[in-house]
Amino acid sequence: MPPAVYVLGSSIFVLGTTEFMIAGLLPTIANDLDVSIPDAGLLISAFAIGMTVGAPVMAVATLRLPRKATLLAASAVFLAGHVVAALAPNYQVLMGARVVTAVATGAFWAVAAVVSVRISPPGTTARALAVLVGGLTLSNVLGVPAGTWVGQQLGWRAAFWAVAALTVVTALAVVALVPRAAGAAIAPPRVRDELRVFRGRRIWLALATTATFQAAMFAAFSYFAPLLTDVAGVDEADVPLVLALFGLGSFIGITIGGRVADRGLFLNIFGSLVTLAVAMSVLALVSGSTAGAVVAVFAVGVAGFSIAPGLNARVFVVAGDAPTLASSVNTSAFNVGNTLGPWIGGAAISAGWGYVAPVWLAAGLALAALGLAVAAWAHERRHERALTADLEPVGGPAVACPAPPVACDA
Template sequence: MPALALGGFGIGLTEFVIAGLLPQVGRSLHVSTAAAGWLISGYALTVAVGAIAVTAATAGLPQKPVLVGLVALFVAGNLLSALAPDYGVMMLGRVVAALCHGSFFGIGSLVARRLVPPERASRAVATMFAGLTVANVLGVPFGALVGERWGWRATFWAITAIGAVALVAIAVLVPAWAGAKGGGADLRTQLRSFRSTQVWLTLTATALGYGGMFGAFSYLAYTFTRVAGFSTTDVAWLLMVYGTGLVVGNIAGGRGADRDRDLTLIVSLAGLMTTLTVFGLLASSRPASVILVFLLGVFGFATVPGMITRVTDAAGGVPLAASANVSASNVGNAVGAWAGGLVISAGWGYAAPLYVGAGIVGVGLGVMGVAVWVGGVVGGGSGVGVDGASDRASGEATGDGEIVETKGP
């Protein structure tokens, strides 16, 4: 499990670290701020597409070698970024690194579940995602610190080294039996899992939950400085408060989902909607902003472990569904940021994205309520997955989409 978390940490650094390096990268590669910003957007779009495409391309292959290959791809992408002589090669490095992102977390979450007893399934997923949440806390300041002292290329060399260590750790520490089989007999079998209404409802709730949170998060720097009156130098530590909330929410969400998954998801989405609404009302208060940005992280990431286990159980355990969940979150991020930008452009102020985010999450909460009602599941911790699939963390999909138990040696 620590090996998977380390891989998640490196991948998370790659995603977040660029934000603190954009000015340096832009000057070094002689591109505009807008062009440099595409190093972030291009990564996110590649994650959204690559999560499904790469997982589909590796359907049926043993999952441990696939994970090792994905981390090797991550290493290659960051090595390209570290060596990039121009903007084109830099963008290529970002795209190559992003290709591994969604599939790593999708396939890795299934491997992680096999390493623990069934009743700890969501906590296993949370442990793997812990690396990503810690990277969110440390990513921007880490990149800024290393970049300022040794140059932005040194940051990507450091991430390349972390990726190499993670590659070795996964190859050595992840048991062969945990990733010995593919997620289904073939791609057609995996695609059949998307006939499930529960899969689509859960993916929709994921996109809306993430969209609401990140739609507001994308403009928090402006909310802090233009509404609350913080200085620009305060933004870094305020974002670390948010990142700390992500870590707490990830842990709490994993534990809660193992007890009662659907209740945890509904409470988390309701808490996120309430936090965004109150944040909008109290955005001009500095003390309230500090508390609320922490709660934004807590409730926002508390949904992640439960959403992953819910969608994979609904799909009969196939990795394509888990990767699709990562794609859905990235699509939600893009749509949420777009919606937040619209209300700012319309002159509604820098607190407006918080209200927009609350509305988007509110729709997601409604979708999750429908999913629970349609599935006839009062609580996700009952041990019975949606659509009749067994909620066994150690399950593996057969060619017919049925989950059968896979045990260790």
């Protein structure tokens, strides 16, 4: 991988940290700004909605701008949003800063994915995207706990200042190491070409698989803490260690998945979804055992995140020469799953089904995503056969041309 890919992965680490670290700061923010915990929790939802809507909108708005300039502009807006958040005098200003920051995050992610793929060697698309997703995973393992700790020790505003400082560092790295013409297309991209991708079923099947998979992950992951303490008997103080183990499994899964996906996208997608459904089922069955639950949580991390490179690379294959908008909409699909998953899991708990129910629902959603992936594979086979038929001359297959000097018009 070129150094620039790792620079972009580091930037995603910073962006991912700000998305999730606020969960550990909700009581402090609610108390300081005199709002309820549920109202403070809307700051997380606002970020997800901002990314869902903002990523494709900004992808279209910046389509004809140089890629590197777009990355730096998104970083500047992201930085400004954190400065405003750190100085926010009230809840409304903080909410506005979160939405603006989310839009910048979506724009950066979409362009970073295109740049990473285009500057990487042939045959390494999934591995390049795995570096970006790896940055997001590390943000959950390292960035979120660190941000929460800084906020608890120095106040929630200090956490935003810390992320702002890291943004300056990664932006300078982008200036130094990302090539000026990184990700540039041969011809200037056009919105019409980018929208043409969405006329067929291939892209919609890919996006539906992404959203359903992500809903499966977050339906269970959102309620791992009460599952571990109330069902598995894990001490509350040890829950962060178990979640760190989950994060380690996620990083291992991404690394393996990127290499498998470069050998076969559907091999990666099918294998990951089957393994995820099995791992979720095992977690549900052994959730009453402390050791069993801890091992199963690790396995869910490996299985779940191993699919991320394949899902992202699949969109690039479908989009062809017009990947920017498709990549941004795939980011939105992930955030749709982030929104629906916790709601589905929470509805099961509210219905009185217990903390194990979201895990069973997650297994079912993983199988639903597998069904969508199988449908996408079957449609892809038909698509390939149609292309082959279009390339054959009228009247039958191509005729082999004899060796020179015999003339041949076949």
